[in-house]
Amino acid sequence: MRTIDLDISWFAVLATVCGISLCYVMMNFMALNGVASSLMVLSLASVGLIVLLTLTNKRFVHIDKAGICYRTWVKIRYVHADEISSLELQKLGPLRCLKVTLKNSRRLSFPYWSIDNDELSRAAQILSVPISEKGHHASA
Incomplete structure (x- = not known):
């Protein structure tokens, strides 16, 4: 049986990390440093977990x-x-x-x-x- 296994889209991961970074910069610009740092860590940890789960099948x-x-x-x-x-x-x-x-x-x-x-x-x-x-x- 032929199977197509899709690979992770590294461009989508990079775009997500860039979007998270842009939000972080904007929140820091609006003096929401504590909230921005917490959300940044949580968001990047989520993206990292998604990548890890994908790489380990x-x-x-x-x-x-x-x-x-x-x-x-x-x-x-x-x-x-x-x-x-x-x-x-x-x-x-x-x-x-x-x-x-x-x-x-x-x-x-x-x-x-x-x-x-x-x-x-x-x-x-x-x-x-x-x-x-x-x-x-x-x-x-």
Whole structure:
């Protein structure tokens, strides 16, 4: 059985750390030093924990013929292939986010996971679903 294992999106992690740092600077500028320091430590610890869990395979996204299996903080979740109506690669500059649309119109996003066009095509083929062009028309 062919499986696509998504890798961590280092760009998304870097963008998150930059966003946290920018918030820290702005809070310090507004003289909220104590709150800023506490939030900075908590936020960076959370990002560090996410990266550590991902690198040790405690967080993952696997796509195979049966569907999508992914693990959040503590729970493994499954989306069966027959529940999936389409896949989409949403782009925001260099950031690429896999979006999965379900037949009940619910959408799942995987922003901290890296997927390229070839992997997206393979995933759509494995799951027998189309690739949605919504994200591409919105940016055009």
